[in-house]
Amino acid sequence: MKGLLTAFVGSVIEAWAELRIHRTRVLLSLIGVAVAVCALTSVVALGNIAQQATIETSERSSGRPATLYVSAYTADGSTPSAAVMDKTWNEALVRYGVRYxxxxxxxxxxxxxxxxxxxxxxxxxxxxxxxxxxxxxxxxxxxxxxxxxxxxxxxxxxxxxxxxxxxxxxxxxxxxxxxxxxxxxxxxxxxxxxxxxxxxxxxxxxxxxxxxxxxxxxxxxxxxxxxxxxxxVPPALSADLTTRLTADFSASLGEGATAQVNRQDYAANGDDPFLPIKLVISGVAVLVLLLGALGLVNISLVTVRQRIQEIGIRRSFGATARRVFFAVMMESVVATVAAGVAGVMLSILIVKSPWVEGAIAQGVSDVPPFPVEAAVLGLAAAVVVGAIAGLLPAVVAVRVKVIDAIRY
Amino acid sequence: MGRTVSRVDDRPLVILNGVDLVVDVGDRLSIVGRSGSGKSTLLNLLGLLDSPTEGEIFFDDAPTRQFSARQRDVTRGRDVGFIFQQFNLLQGRTALENVMTPLLYDTGSAFWRRRSIATAMLERVGLGHRLASTPDRLSGGEQQRVAIARALVRGPRLILADEPTGALDIETGESVMALLDEIATASSAALVTITHDPAIAALATRRFRLERGVLVPWAEVLL
Structure with missing residues:
Protein backbone atom coordinates (compact mmCIF):
# COMPACT_ATOMS: atom_id res chain seq x y z
CA MET A 1 0.00 0.00 0.00
CA LYS A 2 2.84 2.31 0.98
CA GLY A 3 4.60 1.43 -2.29
CA LEU A 4 1.46 2.15 -4.28
CA LEU A 5 1.09 5.56 -2.68
CA THR A 6 4.68 6.57 -3.33
CA ALA A 7 4.43 5.18 -6.88
CA PHE A 8 1.30 7.22 -7.54
CA VAL A 9 2.62 10.43 -5.99
CA GLY A 10 5.98 9.89 -7.69
CA SER A 11 4.31 9.45 -11.08
CA VAL A 12 2.30 12.63 -10.63
CA ILE A 13 5.47 14.51 -9.63
CA GLU A 14 7.34 13.17 -12.67
CA ALA A 15 4.44 14.03 -14.93
CA TRP A 16 4.16 17.53 -13.54
CA ALA A 17 7.92 18.11 -13.86
CA GLU A 18 7.79 16.96 -17.48
CA LEU A 19 4.91 19.29 -18.23
CA ARG A 20 6.64 22.19 -16.48
CA ILE A 21 9.87 21.73 -18.41
CA HIS A 22 8.19 21.33 -21.78
CA ARG A 23 5.46 23.83 -21.10
CA THR A 24 5.58 25.50 -24.50
CA ARG A 25 5.18 22.21 -26.35
CA VAL A 26 2.60 21.03 -23.86
CA LEU A 27 0.70 24.28 -24.11
CA LEU A 28 0.56 24.08 -27.87
CA SER A 29 -0.54 20.46 -27.87
CA LEU A 30 -3.15 21.06 -25.23
CA ILE A 31 -4.82 23.99 -26.92
CA GLY A 32 -6.56 21.46 -29.14
CA VAL A 33 -7.75 19.47 -26.12
CA ALA A 34 -8.88 22.60 -24.28
CA VAL A 35 -10.83 23.74 -27.33
CA ALA A 36 -12.34 20.26 -27.72
CA VAL A 37 -13.36 20.09 -24.06
CA CYS A 38 -14.69 23.65 -24.27
CA ALA A 39 -16.72 22.71 -27.34
CA LEU A 40 -18.01 19.53 -25.71
CA THR A 41 -18.95 21.28 -22.48
CA SER A 42 -20.51 24.23 -24.28
CA VAL A 43 -22.54 22.04 -26.62
CA VAL A 44 -23.82 19.96 -23.71
CA ALA A 45 -24.42 23.02 -21.53
CA LEU A 46 -26.23 24.96 -24.23
CA GLY A 47 -28.22 21.86 -25.13
CA ASN A 48 -29.15 21.35 -21.50
CA ILE A 49 -30.08 24.99 -21.05
CA ALA A 50 -32.21 24.93 -24.17
CA GLN A 51 -33.82 21.67 -23.08
CA GLN A 52 -34.38 22.90 -19.53
CA ALA A 53 -35.82 26.15 -20.82
CA THR A 54 -38.16 24.23 -23.10
CA ILE A 55 -39.19 21.90 -20.30
CA GLU A 56 -39.86 24.77 -17.92
CA THR A 57 -41.81 26.68 -20.51
CA SER A 58 -43.84 23.56 -21.17
CA GLU A 59 -44.36 22.93 -17.46
CA ARG A 60 -45.53 26.49 -16.90
CA SER A 61 -48.30 26.08 -19.42
CA SER A 62 -49.17 22.36 -19.23
CA GLY A 63 -47.85 21.31 -15.82
CA ARG A 64 -45.16 18.92 -14.77
CA PRO A 65 -45.15 15.24 -15.66
CA ALA A 66 -47.64 13.78 -14.91
CA THR A 67 -50.40 16.36 -14.76
CA LEU A 68 -53.92 14.96 -15.18
CA TYR A 69 -56.65 17.22 -16.49
CA VAL A 70 -60.27 16.37 -15.70
CA SER A 71 -63.13 17.63 -17.82
CA ALA A 72 -66.76 16.54 -17.95
CA TYR A 73 -69.93 17.11 -19.93
CA THR A 74 -73.50 16.30 -19.14
CA ALA A 75 -75.80 14.46 -21.51
CA ASP A 76 -76.91 17.70 -23.18
CA GLY A 77 -73.33 18.90 -23.70
CA SER A 78 -73.38 21.55 -20.98
CA THR A 79 -70.82 21.74 -18.21
CA PRO A 80 -71.82 20.04 -14.97
CA SER A 81 -72.55 22.16 -11.94
CA ALA A 82 -69.52 23.46 -10.15
CA ALA A 83 -70.83 22.14 -6.84
CA VAL A 84 -71.01 18.55 -8.09
CA MET A 85 -67.64 18.79 -9.81
CA ASP A 86 -65.99 20.31 -6.73
CA LYS A 87 -67.49 17.66 -4.45
CA THR A 88 -66.34 14.81 -6.69
CA TRP A 89 -62.94 16.45 -7.11
CA ASN A 90 -62.40 16.90 -3.37
CA GLU A 91 -63.45 13.34 -2.64
CA ALA A 92 -61.02 12.05 -5.26
CA LEU A 93 -58.15 14.09 -3.82
CA VAL A 94 -58.78 12.62 -0.37
CA ARG A 95 -59.30 9.09 -1.68
CA TYR A 96 -56.04 9.00 -3.68
CA GLY A 97 -54.02 11.17 -1.30
CA VAL A 98 -53.22 13.75 -4.00
CA ARG A 99 -51.28 16.65 -2.54
CA TYR A 100 -50.82 18.84 -5.61
CA VAL A 233 -49.17 12.87 -9.66
CA PRO A 234 -46.22 10.48 -9.98
CA PRO A 235 -45.90 9.46 -13.68
CA ALA A 236 -45.90 5.77 -12.71
CA LEU A 237 -49.38 6.12 -11.20
CA SER A 238 -50.87 8.33 -13.88
CA ALA A 239 -52.35 5.56 -16.07
CA ASP A 240 -54.06 3.85 -13.15
CA LEU A 241 -55.36 7.15 -11.77
CA THR A 242 -56.70 8.15 -15.17
CA THR A 243 -58.91 5.05 -15.25
CA ARG A 244 -60.11 5.48 -11.68
CA LEU A 245 -60.81 9.21 -11.99
CA THR A 246 -62.76 8.69 -15.21
CA ALA A 247 -64.91 6.09 -13.48
CA ASP A 248 -65.36 8.25 -10.35
CA PHE A 249 -66.49 11.35 -12.26
CA SER A 250 -68.72 9.41 -14.67
CA ALA A 251 -70.49 7.75 -11.74
CA SER A 252 -70.84 10.98 -9.81
CA LEU A 253 -72.24 13.06 -12.68
CA GLY A 254 -74.96 10.61 -13.50
CA GLU A 255 -76.47 8.96 -16.56
CA GLY A 256 -75.25 10.21 -19.92
CA ALA A 257 -72.45 12.36 -18.55
CA THR A 258 -69.00 12.01 -20.02
CA ALA A 259 -65.82 12.43 -17.99
CA GLN A 260 -62.43 12.76 -19.61
CA VAL A 261 -59.07 12.54 -17.86
CA ASN A 262 -55.92 13.14 -19.89
CA ARG A 263 -52.36 14.29 -19.72
CA GLN A 264 -51.07 17.33 -21.57
CA ASP A 265 -47.59 17.64 -20.12
CA TYR A 266 -44.59 17.28 -22.42
CA ALA A 267 -43.90 13.70 -21.31
CA ALA A 268 -47.47 12.58 -21.95
CA ASN A 269 -46.46 10.23 -24.77
CA GLY A 270 -44.04 8.33 -22.57
CA ASP A 271 -40.99 8.87 -24.82
CA ASP A 272 -38.28 11.37 -24.09
CA PRO A 273 -39.17 14.15 -26.53
CA PHE A 274 -35.63 15.52 -26.29
CA LEU A 275 -33.89 12.25 -27.16
CA PRO A 276 -33.21 13.09 -30.84
CA ILE A 277 -31.73 16.47 -29.88
CA LYS A 278 -29.65 14.84 -27.16
CA LEU A 279 -28.31 12.23 -29.59
CA VAL A 280 -27.35 14.84 -32.17
CA ILE A 281 -25.66 16.99 -29.54
CA SER A 282 -23.81 14.01 -28.08
CA GLY A 283 -22.66 12.90 -31.54
CA VAL A 284 -21.25 16.32 -32.38
CA ALA A 285 -19.58 16.55 -28.97
CA VAL A 286 -17.93 13.13 -29.28
CA LEU A 287 -16.63 13.95 -32.77
CA VAL A 288 -15.13 17.22 -31.56
CA LEU A 289 -13.47 15.43 -28.67
CA LEU A 290 -12.09 12.68 -30.89
CA LEU A 291 -10.42 15.24 -33.11
CA GLY A 292 -8.74 16.82 -30.09
CA ALA A 293 -7.66 13.40 -28.82
CA LEU A 294 -6.12 12.43 -32.17
CA GLY A 295 -4.01 15.57 -32.16
CA LEU A 296 -2.82 14.80 -28.67
CA VAL A 297 -1.92 11.18 -29.49
CA ASN A 298 0.10 12.38 -32.44
CA ILE A 299 2.10 14.87 -30.42
CA SER A 300 2.54 12.47 -27.50
CA LEU A 301 4.01 9.79 -29.78
CA VAL A 302 6.52 12.21 -31.28
CA THR A 303 7.42 13.42 -27.79
CA VAL A 304 8.04 9.94 -26.42
CA ARG A 305 10.43 9.17 -29.26
CA GLN A 306 12.32 12.32 -28.33
CA ARG A 307 12.46 11.19 -24.72
CA ILE A 308 13.75 7.68 -25.19
CA GLN A 309 17.14 8.46 -23.64
CA GLU A 310 15.54 10.01 -20.60
CA ILE A 311 13.31 6.97 -20.16
CA GLY A 312 16.43 4.76 -20.38
CA ILE A 313 18.18 6.82 -17.71
CA ARG A 314 15.18 6.56 -15.43
CA ARG A 315 15.10 2.80 -15.95
CA SER A 316 18.77 2.60 -14.94
CA PHE A 317 17.80 4.21 -11.62
CA GLY A 318 15.17 1.63 -10.86
CA ALA A 319 12.07 2.87 -12.65
CA THR A 320 10.04 -0.26 -13.38
CA ALA A 321 8.30 -0.73 -16.71
CA ARG A 322 4.98 -0.30 -14.95
CA ARG A 323 6.18 2.91 -13.39
CA VAL A 324 7.35 4.33 -16.71
CA PHE A 325 4.06 3.32 -18.30
CA PHE A 326 2.10 4.98 -15.52
CA ALA A 327 4.26 8.12 -15.55
CA VAL A 328 3.80 8.63 -19.30
CA MET A 329 0.07 8.00 -18.90
CA MET A 330 -0.13 10.38 -15.96
CA GLU A 331 1.71 13.00 -17.93
CA SER A 332 -0.99 12.85 -20.54
CA VAL A 333 -3.80 12.73 -17.98
CA VAL A 334 -2.40 15.58 -15.83
CA ALA A 335 -1.99 17.68 -18.96
CA THR A 336 -5.44 17.00 -20.30
CA VAL A 337 -7.05 17.60 -16.91
CA ALA A 338 -5.34 21.00 -16.81
CA ALA A 339 -6.56 21.61 -20.37
CA GLY A 340 -9.98 20.32 -19.38
CA VAL A 341 -10.24 22.78 -16.50
CA ALA A 342 -9.26 25.59 -18.86
CA GLY A 343 -11.77 24.35 -21.44
CA VAL A 344 -14.59 24.15 -18.89
CA MET A 345 -13.81 27.64 -17.58
CA LEU A 346 -13.80 28.99 -21.11
CA SER A 347 -17.08 27.21 -21.75
CA ILE A 348 -18.68 28.79 -18.66
CA LEU A 349 -17.53 32.21 -19.85
CA ILE A 350 -19.01 31.58 -23.30
CA VAL A 351 -22.28 29.98 -22.20
CA LYS A 352 -22.96 32.52 -19.46
CA SER A 353 -22.09 35.52 -21.60
CA PRO A 354 -25.17 37.77 -21.96
CA TRP A 355 -25.00 37.57 -25.76
CA VAL A 356 -25.05 33.77 -25.96
CA GLU A 357 -27.49 33.40 -23.10
CA GLY A 358 -29.82 35.91 -24.71
CA ALA A 359 -29.66 34.05 -28.01
CA ILE A 360 -30.20 30.56 -26.65
CA ALA A 361 -32.77 31.33 -23.97
CA GLN A 362 -34.83 33.85 -25.88
CA GLY A 363 -38.21 34.56 -24.31
CA VAL A 364 -37.44 32.53 -21.21
CA SER A 365 -37.63 34.53 -18.02
CA ASP A 366 -35.98 31.95 -15.76
CA VAL A 367 -32.73 30.89 -17.47
CA PRO A 368 -31.30 27.82 -15.76
CA PRO A 369 -27.78 28.06 -14.29
CA PHE A 370 -24.73 26.51 -16.01
CA PRO A 371 -25.40 22.77 -15.71
CA VAL A 372 -22.95 21.12 -13.34
CA GLU A 373 -23.21 17.85 -15.25
CA ALA A 374 -21.83 19.56 -18.37
CA ALA A 375 -18.76 20.70 -16.42
CA VAL A 376 -18.33 17.24 -14.88
CA LEU A 377 -18.74 15.63 -18.31
CA GLY A 378 -16.13 17.99 -19.77
CA LEU A 379 -13.61 17.12 -17.06
CA ALA A 380 -14.37 13.41 -17.27
CA ALA A 381 -13.92 13.57 -21.04
CA ALA A 382 -10.57 15.29 -20.54
CA VAL A 383 -9.42 12.47 -18.23
CA VAL A 384 -10.58 9.80 -20.68
CA VAL A 385 -8.93 11.56 -23.63
CA GLY A 386 -5.74 11.91 -21.58
CA ALA A 387 -5.74 8.23 -20.71
CA ILE A 388 -6.43 7.14 -24.28
CA ALA A 389 -3.91 9.56 -25.75
CA GLY A 390 -1.34 8.45 -23.18
CA LEU A 391 -1.85 4.74 -23.74
CA LEU A 392 -0.01 4.46 -27.05
CA PRO A 393 3.04 6.53 -26.05
CA ALA A 394 3.15 4.65 -22.75
CA VAL A 395 3.32 1.32 -24.59
CA VAL A 396 6.14 2.68 -26.76
CA ALA A 397 7.98 3.91 -23.66
CA VAL A 398 7.78 0.52 -21.96
CA ARG A 399 9.12 -1.32 -25.01
CA VAL A 400 12.30 0.74 -25.04
CA LYS A 401 15.42 -1.40 -24.43
CA VAL A 402 17.24 0.23 -21.55
CA ILE A 403 20.74 -0.13 -22.95
CA ASP A 404 19.81 1.17 -26.37
CA ALA A 405 17.81 3.98 -24.82
CA ILE A 406 20.68 5.27 -22.69
CA ARG A 407 22.92 5.42 -25.76
CA TYR A 408 20.17 6.91 -27.94
CA MET B 1 29.20 -16.35 -18.00
CA GLY B 2 29.03 -15.30 -21.60
CA ARG B 3 27.10 -12.97 -23.82
CA THR B 4 26.39 -13.64 -27.45
CA VAL B 5 24.32 -11.71 -29.93
CA SER B 6 23.05 -12.64 -33.37
CA ARG B 7 24.51 -10.87 -36.35
CA VAL B 8 22.75 -9.89 -39.52
CA ASP B 9 23.97 -13.07 -41.22
CA ASP B 10 22.65 -15.15 -38.26
CA ARG B 11 26.13 -16.14 -37.16
CA PRO B 12 26.58 -15.61 -33.41
CA LEU B 13 28.91 -12.84 -32.26
CA VAL B 14 30.54 -13.65 -28.95
CA ILE B 15 30.96 -10.46 -26.92
CA LEU B 16 31.90 -11.96 -23.57
CA ASN B 17 33.26 -15.43 -23.14
CA GLY B 18 33.70 -17.35 -19.88
CA VAL B 19 33.80 -14.31 -17.67
CA ASP B 20 34.15 -15.28 -14.01
CA LEU B 21 34.16 -12.34 -11.67
CA VAL B 22 33.31 -11.86 -8.00
CA VAL B 23 32.70 -8.38 -6.65
CA ASP B 24 32.76 -8.06 -2.87
CA VAL B 25 31.73 -5.31 -0.50
CA GLY B 26 34.18 -2.41 -0.64
CA ASP B 27 36.00 -3.76 -3.73
CA ARG B 28 37.74 -1.36 -6.11
CA LEU B 29 37.80 -2.89 -9.59
CA SER B 30 38.95 -1.40 -12.82
CA ILE B 31 38.44 -2.92 -16.24
CA VAL B 32 40.35 -1.72 -19.25
CA GLY B 33 40.11 -2.81 -22.82
CA ARG B 34 39.93 -1.61 -26.39
CA SER B 35 36.78 -0.28 -27.92
CA GLY B 36 34.44 -3.17 -28.74
CA SER B 37 36.11 -5.52 -26.29
CA GLY B 38 32.88 -5.93 -24.30
CA LYS B 39 33.50 -3.56 -21.38
CA SER B 40 30.11 -1.84 -21.51
CA THR B 41 28.32 -5.15 -22.03
CA LEU B 42 29.95 -6.47 -18.87
CA LEU B 43 28.87 -3.36 -16.99
CA ASN B 44 25.31 -3.71 -18.25
CA LEU B 45 25.27 -7.35 -17.12
CA LEU B 46 26.58 -6.41 -13.67
CA GLY B 47 23.93 -3.68 -13.43
CA LEU B 48 21.11 -6.07 -14.38
CA LEU B 49 20.40 -4.06 -17.51
CA ASP B 50 21.22 -7.09 -19.64
CA SER B 51 21.22 -10.87 -19.21
CA PRO B 52 23.92 -13.38 -20.13
CA THR B 53 23.16 -15.90 -22.84
CA GLU B 54 25.26 -18.46 -20.97
CA GLY B 55 26.06 -18.88 -17.30
CA GLU B 56 24.61 -17.03 -14.36
CA ILE B 57 24.94 -13.82 -12.40
CA PHE B 58 24.41 -14.02 -8.67
CA PHE B 59 23.36 -10.96 -6.73
CA ASP B 60 23.64 -11.50 -2.99
CA ASP B 61 23.98 -15.21 -3.80
CA ALA B 62 20.60 -15.15 -5.58
CA PRO B 63 20.59 -16.24 -9.24
CA THR B 64 19.36 -13.21 -11.17
CA ARG B 65 18.04 -15.34 -14.02
CA GLN B 66 15.13 -16.18 -11.74
CA PHE B 67 14.40 -12.50 -11.05
CA SER B 68 11.24 -11.09 -12.54
CA ALA B 69 11.60 -7.92 -14.63
CA ARG B 70 10.22 -5.90 -11.72
CA GLN B 71 12.62 -7.55 -9.27
CA ARG B 72 15.56 -6.65 -11.51
CA ASP B 73 14.36 -3.03 -11.73
CA VAL B 74 13.81 -2.75 -7.98
CA THR B 75 17.17 -4.37 -7.17
CA ARG B 76 18.94 -2.11 -9.64
CA GLY B 77 17.30 0.99 -8.20
CA ARG B 78 18.07 0.04 -4.62
CA ASP B 79 21.55 -1.52 -4.85
CA VAL B 80 23.22 -0.28 -8.05
CA GLY B 81 24.36 3.20 -8.96
CA PHE B 82 25.33 4.08 -12.53
CA ILE B 83 27.76 6.78 -13.60
CA PHE B 84 27.99 7.42 -17.32
CA GLN B 85 30.75 8.92 -19.46
CA GLN B 86 28.39 11.57 -20.87
CA PHE B 87 26.88 12.21 -17.42
CA ASN B 88 23.37 11.62 -18.80
CA LEU B 89 21.79 14.26 -16.61
CA LEU B 90 18.14 14.97 -17.28
CA GLN B 91 18.08 18.13 -19.33
CA GLY B 92 15.95 21.00 -18.14
CA ARG B 93 16.02 19.74 -14.55
CA THR B 94 18.08 21.43 -11.88
CA ALA B 95 20.96 19.67 -10.17
CA LEU B 96 18.69 19.09 -7.18
CA GLU B 97 15.90 17.61 -9.31
CA ASN B 98 18.40 15.32 -11.04
CA VAL B 99 19.65 13.99 -7.72
CA MET B 100 16.11 13.66 -6.41
CA THR B 101 15.11 11.51 -9.40
CA PRO B 102 16.30 8.08 -8.09
CA LEU B 103 14.56 8.80 -4.78
CA LEU B 104 11.25 9.01 -6.66
CA TYR B 105 11.54 5.23 -7.04
CA ASP B 106 12.07 4.62 -3.33
CA THR B 107 9.02 3.36 -1.48
CA GLY B 108 10.12 4.26 2.05
CA SER B 109 10.67 7.43 4.02
CA ALA B 110 13.44 8.47 1.60
CA PHE B 111 10.73 9.20 -0.96
CA TRP B 112 9.09 11.79 1.28
CA ARG B 113 12.46 13.23 2.44
CA ARG B 114 13.96 13.25 -1.05
CA ARG B 115 14.58 16.99 -1.15
CA SER B 116 16.61 17.10 2.07
CA ILE B 117 18.50 13.90 1.19
CA ALA B 118 19.36 15.15 -2.31
CA THR B 119 20.41 18.55 -0.93
CA ALA B 120 22.73 16.88 1.59
CA MET B 121 24.20 14.71 -1.17
CA LEU B 122 24.91 17.68 -3.40
CA GLU B 123 26.50 19.51 -0.49
CA ARG B 124 28.65 16.46 0.06
CA VAL B 125 29.99 16.59 -3.51
CA GLY B 126 30.63 20.32 -3.08
CA LEU B 127 27.69 21.59 -5.10
CA GLY B 128 25.54 22.99 -2.30
CA HIS B 129 25.68 26.36 -4.06
CA ARG B 130 24.50 24.99 -7.44
CA LEU B 131 21.27 23.30 -6.40
CA ALA B 132 19.12 25.31 -8.79
CA SER B 133 21.50 25.15 -11.75
CA THR B 134 20.47 23.21 -14.82
CA PRO B 135 23.06 21.01 -16.64
CA ASP B 136 23.66 23.60 -19.35
CA ARG B 137 24.93 25.98 -16.69
CA LEU B 138 27.33 23.53 -15.10
CA SER B 139 30.92 22.72 -16.14
CA GLY B 140 31.83 19.16 -17.17
CA GLY B 141 33.32 18.45 -13.74
CA GLU B 142 30.27 19.83 -11.99
CA GLN B 143 27.97 17.77 -14.18
CA GLN B 144 29.88 14.62 -13.35
CA ARG B 145 29.70 15.46 -9.65
CA VAL B 146 25.93 15.85 -9.98
CA ALA B 147 25.88 12.46 -11.74
CA ILE B 148 27.90 10.95 -8.87
CA ALA B 149 25.53 12.46 -6.31
CA ARG B 150 22.60 11.05 -8.27
CA ALA B 151 24.18 7.59 -8.51
CA LEU B 152 24.95 7.44 -4.80
CA VAL B 153 21.92 9.18 -3.31
CA ARG B 154 20.13 5.90 -2.56
CA GLY B 155 23.23 4.40 -0.95
CA PRO B 156 23.91 1.63 -3.52
CA ARG B 157 26.18 -1.28 -2.62
CA LEU B 158 27.54 -1.48 -6.15
CA ILE B 159 28.69 1.53 -8.14
CA LEU B 160 29.24 1.01 -11.87
CA ALA B 161 31.19 3.78 -13.55
CA ASP B 162 31.43 3.71 -17.36
CA GLU B 163 34.36 5.92 -18.37
CA PRO B 164 33.55 8.41 -15.59
CA THR B 165 36.41 10.70 -16.59
CA GLY B 166 36.18 10.19 -20.31
CA ALA B 167 34.68 13.62 -20.93
CA LEU B 168 36.83 15.49 -18.42
CA ASP B 169 40.32 16.96 -18.44
CA ILE B 170 43.02 15.14 -16.45
CA GLU B 171 42.90 17.37 -13.39
CA THR B 172 39.11 17.39 -13.13
CA GLY B 173 39.04 13.64 -13.78
CA GLU B 174 41.39 13.02 -10.89
CA SER B 175 39.31 15.11 -8.49
CA VAL B 176 36.14 13.36 -9.62
CA MET B 177 37.71 9.94 -9.03
CA ALA B 178 38.98 11.02 -5.62
CA LEU B 179 35.46 12.12 -4.71
CA LEU B 180 33.96 8.91 -6.02
CA ASP B 181 36.45 6.84 -4.05
CA GLU B 182 35.84 8.84 -0.89
CA ILE B 183 32.05 8.47 -1.01
CA ALA B 184 32.23 4.80 -1.99
CA THR B 185 34.58 4.12 0.89
CA ALA B 186 32.32 5.93 3.33
CA SER B 187 29.39 3.73 2.35
CA SER B 188 31.43 0.52 1.91
CA ALA B 189 30.15 0.27 -1.65
CA ALA B 190 31.96 -1.73 -4.31
CA LEU B 191 33.20 0.40 -7.21
CA VAL B 192 33.67 -1.05 -10.69
CA THR B 193 35.24 1.40 -13.12
CA ILE B 194 35.56 0.92 -16.84
CA THR B 195 38.21 3.13 -18.33
CA HIS B 196 40.69 3.65 -21.13
CA ASP B 197 42.89 5.65 -18.82
CA PRO B 198 45.66 3.58 -17.17
CA ALA B 199 46.05 6.22 -14.46
CA ILE B 200 42.39 5.84 -13.47
CA ALA B 201 42.67 2.06 -13.67
CA ALA B 202 45.67 2.17 -11.37
CA LEU B 203 43.54 3.61 -8.58
CA ALA B 204 41.71 0.29 -8.22
CA THR B 205 42.88 -2.51 -6.00
CA ARG B 206 41.82 -5.21 -8.49
CA ARG B 207 42.53 -4.58 -12.14
CA PHE B 208 41.28 -6.48 -15.16
CA ARG B 209 41.62 -6.31 -18.89
CA LEU B 210 39.07 -7.43 -21.45
CA GLU B 211 40.50 -8.93 -24.59
CA ARG B 212 38.09 -10.19 -27.23
CA GLY B 213 35.51 -10.91 -24.60
CA VAL B 214 37.82 -12.66 -22.19
CA LEU B 215 38.46 -11.10 -18.78
CA VAL B 216 42.02 -11.45 -17.53
CA PRO B 217 43.79 -10.00 -14.48
CA TRP B 218 45.88 -7.03 -15.41
CA ALA B 219 48.81 -6.34 -13.16
CA GLU B 220 50.78 -4.18 -15.55
CA VAL B 221 49.97 -0.54 -15.07
CA LEU B 222 51.73 1.98 -17.18
CA LEU B 223 52.00 5.32 -15.44
Missing part, protein backbone atom coordinates in the same frame (compact mmCIF):
# COMPACT_ATOMS: atom_id res chain seq x y z
CA UNK A 101 -54.10 19.72 -7.24
CA UNK A 102 -55.74 22.89 -8.44
CA UNK A 103 -58.90 24.14 -10.03
CA UNK A 104 -58.14 26.74 -12.65
CA UNK A 105 -60.65 29.31 -13.75
CA UNK A 106 -60.57 32.60 -15.59
CA UNK A 107 -62.60 35.66 -14.71
CA UNK A 108 -62.73 39.29 -15.75
CA UNK A 109 -62.66 41.56 -12.70
CA UNK A 110 -62.83 45.34 -12.50
CA UNK A 111 -59.93 46.96 -10.72
CA UNK A 112 -59.83 50.48 -9.40
CA UNK A 113 -56.52 52.00 -10.50
CA UNK A 114 -55.48 55.60 -9.82
CA UNK A 115 -56.41 56.55 -13.37
CA UNK A 116 -59.74 54.75 -13.37
CA UNK A 117 -61.34 51.32 -13.41
CA UNK A 118 -59.92 48.70 -15.75
CA UNK A 119 -61.11 45.23 -16.50
CA UNK A 120 -58.32 42.78 -15.69
CA UNK A 121 -58.04 39.12 -16.48
CA UNK A 122 -57.91 37.14 -13.24
CA UNK A 123 -56.73 33.58 -13.03
CA UNK A 124 -58.36 31.75 -10.14
CA UNK A 125 -56.26 28.91 -8.79
CA UNK A 126 -55.69 26.80 -5.70
CA UNK A 127 -52.56 27.16 -3.59
CA UNK A 128 -50.59 24.17 -5.07
CA UNK A 129 -50.81 25.69 -8.56
CA UNK A 130 -47.61 27.67 -7.98
CA UNK A 131 -45.54 24.52 -7.48
CA UNK A 132 -47.34 22.57 -10.20
CA UNK A 133 -46.68 25.24 -12.83
CA UNK A 134 -43.31 26.48 -11.58
CA UNK A 135 -44.68 29.95 -10.96
CA UNK A 136 -41.87 32.22 -9.84
CA UNK A 137 -42.59 35.47 -8.11
CA UNK A 138 -40.07 38.23 -8.68
CA UNK A 139 -41.25 40.13 -5.58
CA UNK A 140 -43.11 38.98 -2.47
CA UNK A 141 -44.19 35.35 -2.28
CA UNK A 142 -46.64 32.82 -3.66
CA UNK A 143 -49.95 32.27 -1.85
CA UNK A 144 -49.71 30.69 1.59
CA UNK A 145 -51.92 27.86 2.91
CA UNK A 146 -54.01 30.32 4.98
CA UNK A 147 -54.42 33.00 2.32
CA UNK A 148 -57.83 31.64 1.26
CA UNK A 149 -59.20 32.57 4.69
CA UNK A 150 -58.07 36.21 4.63
CA UNK A 151 -60.79 38.83 4.88
CA UNK A 152 -58.88 40.95 2.38
CA UNK A 153 -58.08 38.50 -0.42
CA UNK A 154 -54.45 38.08 -1.47
CA UNK A 155 -53.46 38.90 -5.04
CA UNK A 156 -50.45 38.11 -7.14
CA UNK A 157 -50.16 40.48 -10.06
CA UNK A 158 -47.96 40.77 -13.11
CA UNK A 159 -45.33 43.47 -13.63
CA UNK A 160 -47.70 45.62 -15.72
CA UNK A 161 -50.37 45.60 -13.01
CA UNK A 162 -47.69 46.34 -10.40
CA UNK A 163 -46.30 49.24 -12.40
CA UNK A 164 -49.79 50.77 -12.75
CA UNK A 165 -50.04 50.77 -8.97
CA UNK A 166 -46.78 52.73 -8.81
CA UNK A 167 -44.61 49.74 -7.81
CA UNK A 168 -45.28 50.01 -4.07
CA UNK A 169 -43.10 48.27 -1.48
CA UNK A 170 -44.74 44.89 -0.78
CA UNK A 171 -43.58 44.94 2.82
CA UNK A 172 -46.05 47.80 3.38
CA UNK A 173 -48.91 45.48 2.33
CA UNK A 174 -50.23 47.63 -0.53
CA UNK A 175 -53.91 47.24 -1.31
CA UNK A 176 -56.06 47.56 -4.40
CA UNK A 177 -59.84 47.87 -4.70
CA UNK A 178 -61.84 45.30 -6.64
CA UNK A 179 -64.84 47.19 -7.97
CA UNK A 180 -68.37 45.82 -7.54
CA UNK A 181 -71.64 46.23 -5.72
CA UNK A 182 -69.65 46.10 -2.54
CA UNK A 183 -66.06 46.98 -3.42
CA UNK A 184 -63.51 44.68 -1.88
CA UNK A 185 -60.04 45.63 -0.71
CA UNK A 186 -57.40 43.11 -1.75
CA UNK A 187 -53.74 42.90 -0.66
CA UNK A 188 -50.80 42.40 -3.01
CA UNK A 189 -48.60 39.58 -1.80
CA UNK A 190 -46.52 38.90 -4.88
CA UNK A 191 -45.49 40.04 -8.35
CA UNK A 192 -44.68 37.83 -11.31
CA UNK A 193 -42.64 38.78 -14.34
CA UNK A 194 -44.84 39.50 -17.36
CA UNK A 195 -44.52 37.09 -20.26
CA UNK A 196 -43.03 38.55 -23.41
CA UNK A 197 -46.44 38.45 -25.13
CA UNK A 198 -48.30 40.13 -22.25
CA UNK A 199 -49.24 43.76 -22.67
CA UNK A 200 -52.13 44.06 -20.22
CA UNK A 201 -52.29 43.82 -16.43
CA UNK A 202 -53.29 40.43 -15.08
CA UNK A 203 -53.64 38.88 -11.68
CA UNK A 204 -54.04 35.62 -9.82
CA UNK A 205 -56.34 34.95 -6.94
CA UNK A 206 -57.23 31.90 -4.89
CA UNK A 207 -60.44 30.11 -5.92
CA UNK A 208 -61.79 29.87 -2.38
CA UNK A 209 -61.18 33.56 -1.76
CA UNK A 210 -63.02 34.46 -4.96
CA UNK A 211 -65.97 32.20 -4.17
CA UNK A 212 -66.56 34.05 -0.89
CA UNK A 213 -66.58 37.43 -2.66
CA UNK A 214 -68.06 36.64 -6.06
CA UNK A 215 -71.49 38.18 -5.36
CA UNK A 216 -69.91 41.49 -4.33
CA UNK A 217 -67.76 41.95 -7.42
CA UNK A 218 -68.37 43.19 -10.91
CA UNK A 219 -67.72 40.36 -13.31
CA UNK A 220 -68.16 39.96 -17.02
CA UNK A 221 -71.18 37.69 -17.38
CA UNK A 222 -70.52 37.12 -21.05
CA UNK A 223 -67.03 35.86 -20.33
CA UNK A 224 -66.94 32.07 -20.66
CA UNK A 225 -65.98 30.45 -17.42
CA UNK A 226 -65.12 26.78 -17.72
CA UNK A 227 -63.11 25.66 -14.73
CA UNK A 228 -60.49 23.03 -15.36
CA UNK A 229 -59.32 20.55 -12.78
CA UNK A 230 -55.73 19.40 -12.71
CA UNK A 231 -53.54 17.31 -10.43
CA UNK A 232 -49.81 16.55 -10.38
Missing amino acids: ASRVNQQQLSIQFIDGVSVVNAMLVDQPYGTMHRVTVSKGSWFGEADAQRLAPALIVNDIFYARLGSPDLSTHPTVTLAGSKPVTAVLVGVTASQSWESQPSMMMLNDAYTQLADKLTTDASYPSYPSYEMW
